[in-house]
Amino acid sequence: MRLATLCLLIGALVLGFAAVPLTVMFMPVGVACCLGSLLLAMLAVPDLSRQDRQDGTLGETYQTQPEA
Numbered sequence: 001m002r003l004a005t006l007c008l009l010i011g012a013l014v015l016g017f018a019a020v021p022l023t024v025m026f027m028p029v030g031v032a033c034c035l036g037s038l039l040l041a042m043l044a045v046p047d048l049s050r051q052d053r054q055d056g057t058l059g060e061t062y063q064t065q066p067e068a
Contacts, residue, residue, distance in 0.1 A: 015033045
């Protein structure tokens, strides 16, 4: 996993955790943190799928081995 993808996912996780208390204290800020968390996670998805295609591991995970 690339460092940029890891940072995006960690940022999404931190914003997601911060959204819970902020929603209780001040609703607009909590909703903004929740939306920001979702947007950061969506930014990381294309890079994760591109990494799987480069490694060639996407299809290998779901293939079954023939029995001898």
